[in-house]
Amino acid sequence: MTSASPRARPLSPHLQVWRFHVTMLGSILHRIAGVGLYLGALILAGWALSLASGPEAYGAFMTCMVSIPGKLVMFLITLGFFYHLAKGVQHLVWDTGRGFNLATANAASLFCIAFTVVASLATWWVAYAMGGA
């Protein structure tokens, strides 16, 4: 990093020496989803605040949420929610020392992504079918 250094030394996480693998993608997505859910939690707090502030505030909040940009944000948060949930369960399994076999870890990582897409679409389909959203 400094000019005194004889050569540019590799910095963690060594992206330039690792070839792509699906568990790496899974880990990166888990962190991005977590950041997205941080925003989602603040939106939940905003919902609670609007509900406690009366019908006008709640109406303004819901108008914002059912707009196209509002729905886009909520759909991205839905993706983040299901991904972080699925990957979080995989991490809890990993914490018990199980599931580190390469084939198992790769398959589980792919499953988390597939689960996210299917569960998110299904949830929004049910929401529309129930007449909400």
Added chain:
Amino acid sequence: MESYRTPLSRARGLGAAKHGVTHWIAERVSALALVPLCAWLIWAGLVLAGADYDTAVAFVAQPLNAVLLTLLIAVGFWHMHAGMRVIVEDYIGGAQRAALLILNLFISVLAGALAIFCILKVALGGA
């Protein structure tokens, strides 16, 4: 020269701080608690998506819903604070790190406290 004692002799016998693993375990326990709470949240979200004011108030006023929502917010905001803390510690150094860690704590506690107070206000009929 403040002392002739070597660093090794000062460290020897003190042992570990005894709480090194607590933070790690607390993250996992909060994650474990959030799994069923999130399963409930899916259902709650489906009921509340596009719900009008009276429907939403009636939902929150149900004791079970009010308690689960409060627990979800308490555990969820704790978990999100812990997660963001790790991200800041991983990528940010120097004075910025301390500033962001404090900001993360203040945002999480303020938003979490506000959300829980609002849920209780609605649940107890003050809305």
